[in-house]
Amino acid sequence: MLVRYSLVVSATLVLLLSTSIGDTYGEGIRDVPNLYEKANEHFMIGEYHEAIELYDKILEISPSNAKTSLMKGIALDNLERHKASILEFYKVNQQDPKNITALIGLGVGFGNYGEYKQALTYFEQAYELAPENHVVENYYEFALNTVKKYPYNEAEKPEIFTLNIPQTVPAWIKNTAGWWATDKIPDEEFVKSLQFLIENEIISVESSSKAESSLGAIPSWIKNTAGWWATDKIPDEEFLKGINFLIDNGLLVIDLPEVQGLSEEKKKINDRNQWEFSRYLDRIQKIVDKDKRYIEYPNPSNDVIKKFLRDYVKWNYDQQIEVGNQGFPNPEYVLIDDVYHLEYKIFVNDQPPALPLDHVSTLTNSFKMWEDMEFNANDGKKVKINFVTTNTKTNANLWVTWVVRDLGEGVLGHANLGKGIVEVALGGYGCDGNFQLFHVNTVEYIMTHELGHGIGLRHSEDPNSIMYPSMKNTQYAYCMLDVDKKINTGSIVLKKD
Numbered sequence: 001m002l003v004r005y006s007l008v009v010s011a012t013l014v015l016l017l018s019t020s021i022g023d024t025y026g027e028g029i030r031d032v033p034n035l036y037e038k039a040n041e042h043f044m045i046g047e048y049h050e051a052i053e054l055y056d057k058i059l060e061i062s063p064s065n066a067k068t069s070l071m072k073g074i075a076l077d078n079l080e081r082h083k084a085s086i087l088e089f090y091k092v093n094q095q096d097p098k099n100i101t102a103l104i105g106l107g108v109g110f111g112n113y114g115e116y117k118q119a120l121t122y123f124e125q126a127y128e129l130a131p132e133n134h135v136v137e138n139y140y141e142f143a144l145n146t147v148k149k150y151p152y153n154e155a156e157k158p159e160i161f162t163l164n165i166p167q168t169v170p171a172w173i174k175n176t177a178g179w180w181a182t183d184k185i186p187d188e189e190f191v192k193s194l195q196f197l198i199e200n201e202i203i204s205v206e207s208s209s210k211a212e213s214s215l216g217a218i219p220s221w222i223k224n225t226a227g228w229w230a231t232d233k234i235p236d237e238e239f240l241k242g243i244n245f246l247i248d249n250g251l252l253v254i255d256l257p258e259v260q261g262l263s264e265e266k267k268k269i270n271d272r273n274q275w276e277f278s279r280y281l282d283r284i285q286k287i288v289d290k291d292k293r294y295i296e297y298p299n300p301s302n303d304v305i306k307k308f309l310r311d312y313v314k315w316n317y318d319q320q321i322e323v324g325n326q327g328f329p330n331p332e333y334v335l336i337d338d339v340y341h342l343e344y345k346i347f348v349n350d351q352p353p354a355l356p357l358d359h360v361s362t363l364t365n366s367f368k369m370w371e372d373m374e375f376n377a378n379d380g381k382k383v384k385i386n387f388v389t390t391n392t393k394t395n396a397n398l399w400v401t402w403v404v405r406d407l408g409e410g411v412l413g414h415a416n417l418g419k420g421i422v423e424v425a426l427g428g429y430g431c432d433g434n435f436q437l438f439h440v441n442t443v444e445y446i447m448t449h450e451l452g453h454g455i456g457l458r459h460s461e462d463p464n465s466i467m468y469p470s471m472k473n474t475q476y477a478y479c480m481l482d483v484d485k486k487i488n489t490g491s492i493v494l495k496k497d
């Protein structure tokens, strides 16, 4: 039996408050970290309606809070409210086109409509930004396959309005930096020019910022950096990197409402694009209905669980487990050169047809892990294990199957000791409160562990051993929260919209 560590869901939320914000917000903003934490508690047990109600309260106080929008978008997606979900992710995408979770959310949303080309454009962007992220990779692969598989009538795309934003640092900011470096202007003046940089997205503020501090804490090296930059000794990027570092580490708190002009203009354009985008989604919905479009959902988790429940006995050997392993034949062995060669015949169960993840082929790795090892027999001789697969259950020493039924709180697999049943969970509810398929590597890891029991091994107390009774890192294949676990943990940064 393999037990998962319970995920750390609640985390300390640090509210970022610069002195002047406090008064403007009144009481509302102080409730935000609390609201966010409560909302996420509901979310993690699948109470999405309750969670969304609280996310909406936060978004009323702080409409452009990206973390909240992302959580709301995922909750809406889990409720199959595709349009609302897409619009929520779109809002984040407008503020931060490189937010990977938002890109994935958009791709999943369009995929849920069967608008695969549009889905692919988002998954592609995410893949370019994070090719090593397994969730991103799975969705990108999905889109590549479905685009080729299902032809469809594409909806007309919206016109996207843009605002011309200076991408380089204006000269006056450089002058300001120079004056600040030589103490000709106070900190506040310099900070105002930084506000301009943030407002115009020349510096992007990370949503993971934490800690609070006042201007007094600006380290002296940044003044040097500003001075070098003002005299062209270092390029723009170096200077911006320094400022970004200060903001991300909470050493510099920038109060944003002071520079509003451009932001108003930008907000108007964002609203207009959201409106166009919403009409676009309506057009898609119309075509989907009219064409009776067949849709393959990007996240197959729900289909897999449905197929499992429909054909329960095919995949579940729970009755057999209760009977025990007495009916199973013992593995055969031969003694060659003082080494026992033990041969395990394995019956490998099918996988449900809706499952795009290939777990059967990863069995080879699990087999090899044990085949490469040497064990000791009671008589002091060495033992080597060899696995062969068989199509008949009756002569098999082990039956291997992948299951989705509830194995018990946090339990990821079961196995009889020495021979009998080996069953491994295909997914669980631990990522976002919905059933989610595990990442292939996670299933392989559990399988190797359970196979260890299958050949007679007990648990190890060594945390680095595969036979250690719990698993540190359970990864999911399609769960959007697995793209960036920081979203539902860590601090929440608020700025005035």
Ligand SMILES: [Zn+2]
Pocket (backbone or CB within 6 Å): 001, 002, 449, 453, 459, 469
């Ligand atoms: Zn175990």
